[in-house]
Amino acid sequence: MHKNETIKSELPLFYCPNMLLGNVIDGDEAFHAIKVLRICVDDKIQITDGIGNAVTAIVTQVSKKAIQYKITEVIEVPKLKYNLHLVVAPTKNMERYENMLEKSTEFGFSMLTPIICHHSERTIVKTDRLNRIMIAVAKQSQKAMFPTINEPIKFKKFMEQTHDITNKYIALCRDCNRISLLEAAQKSPDAIVLIGPEGDFSEEEATLAIQHGYVPISLGNSRLRTETAGIAACHTFYVTNQ
Amino acid sequence: MHKNETIKSELPLFYCPNMLLGNVIDGDEAFHAIKVLRICVDDKIQITDGIGNAVTAIVTQVSKKAIQYKITEVIEVPKLKYNLHLVVAPTKNMERYENMLEKSTEFGFSMLTPIICHHSERTIVKTDRLNRIMIAVAKQSQKAMFPTINEPIKFKKFMEQTHDITNKYIALCRDCNRISLLEAAQKSPDAIVLIGPEGDFSEEEATLAIQHGYVPISLGNSRLRTETAGIAACHTFYVTNQ
Missing domain, CATH: 3.40.1280.10 (SPOUT methyltransferase, trefoil knot domain)
Incomplete structure (x- = not known):
């Protein structure tokens, strides 16, 4: 799995606290992704767990209230210097x-x-x-x-x-x-x-x-x-x- | 007329572009002073012209739409350093x-x-x-x-x-x-x-x-x-x- 340097502005970024454990976005984030951004299967997205990690992923399944994904790249996020x-x-x-x-x-x-x-x-x-x-x-x-x-x-x-x-x-x-x-x-x-x-x-x-x-x-x-x-x-x- | 060092938070401050020329606060500032702050004759106020000058003054007259004042002190205002x-x-x-x-x-x-x-x-x-x-x-x-x-x-x-x-x-x-x-x-x-x-x-x-x-x-x-x-x-x- 190769590494990407930054979070990109051209791809949507979602927050998923369990990003590295599960492979599901649910709750408010999924609602926003499905209803507002109209995310579909095969879309490329970015996900962060809010504690310093971020990945690029491919959407593998979209149900009413959840999105399943497969991680494709780890994004090398620069650490906060203070x-x-x-x-x-x-x-x-x-x-x-x-x-x-x-x-x-x-x-x-x-x-x-x-x-x-x-x-x-x-x-x-x-x-x-x-x-x-x-x-x-x-x-x-x-x-x-x-x-x-x-x-x-x-x-x-x-x-x-x-x-x-x-x-x-x-x-x-x-x-x-x-x-x-x-x-x-x-x-x-x-x-x-x-x-x-x-x-x-x-x-x-x-x-x-x-x-x-x-x-x-x-x-x-x-x-x-x-x-x-x-x-x-x-x-x-x-x-x-x- | 002696000089005072700073604009004080305990006295109201009014904006009057012609502060040094006239001795009248009118318009919105007077409305606010009279109707909201209920400024009366003999009240001590501060006035600035917004171009670097400020004074302390005593209210000498309050009419429906204007306040007359007499300047009592010039406030030495520090200049913006940039x-x-x-x-x-x-x-x-x-x-x-x-x-x-x-x-x-x-x-x-x-x-x-x-x-x-x-x-x-x-x-x-x-x-x-x-x-x-x-x-x-x-x-x-x-x-x-x-x-x-x-x-x-x-x-x-x-x-x-x-x-x-x-x-x-x-x-x-x-x-x-x-x-x-x-x-x-x-x-x-x-x-x-x-x-x-x-x-x-x-x-x-x-x-x-x-x-x-x-x-x-x-x-x-x-x-x-x-x-x-x-x-x-x-x-x-x-x-x-x-």
Whole structure:
């Protein structure tokens, strides 16, 4: 089986978590493939499992709700050169949060955790919906490595969970001893970046984060909205790791 | 009259292009101030003319459709350290273009020109609406220097108009001799960056641009949507000029 270099834009790309185990696409993906893209037997398709693998395949059978395929080529997918865990407070207007997720997925990142802070106006996040949005964008931008979206977590609990991890940053709006985001990204391609809600982190949260080893960072001189800060953080790691 | 260092988030900021000439806020801004924010006589406000100046003022009179004010302080506004002209093909879905304008306004940039290309599905752009969106975001992110939004222009005409300008870049998706966007931004804080429509620039357009002195750039390894490319271009200049 020879290897192909990239996911190609001229062939449709489907998401199938069990790609290498089974040979069936079902569920929403199959529905979309059959009803919208009208995939037929003998069509050439691409499949990714969202955890770094992608293949080219030939459709061998199409039923009402499933597509069977035979893998013909393994696609050599370049690995993401950075490992960014975005920890962002949900915005009041979820469209903004979804927009941040879309843009960040296009650039590429590893993990998103919605963090519930003292000033958070929203505490409930539908991660199912975020996952559906992420998968659509990841496929459109031809990714084989999808970010993981975690369930929301409270600030204090997240601090405890990440106590022993290095390269942790917290974006603070207030004037304090901060390094720039670019400097942080240049130090290591692996990092956790915390971004607060519309009302910023509380004084207590900022202090707690510093006690847990988080380094305060500045996202620059402009006053950025939460979702724009998330995009800025992701793009900074993207641009410094090309 | 003493000087104040920054535009403050705790005071409302109004846009008044004739700020330094007259002492009246009228039109939409006055309507918003009177009906929504319920501004009264003796209230302290901030005003910007959108071309780099900002002041603190006291409201001296409120009528049905206008606010009169007396300037009390000049605010020393830091200048934008880069001069980025974004030339971006309108997206089919204008919401995406507006989103790019919003994010770019938050970071800060100088000028936006919608460029009509061979593969452009949209050729009409309501710049009035873009201006209203831009002003709302610029005020929210406490800017005193607003970007200029030009009327749409055809690709060939834009090439002719910019022939003699230096630091011009064109984002090309195809493989060719490209420098990175970061490298371009590090060369000079002043630049024109061209970003094509959903179907990319045509071969003829790419060739014409290179003939006119445009340098091909890559926005990185990810396949980015038009509006995400615009945000990436703006953020790259923002992050390299802090």
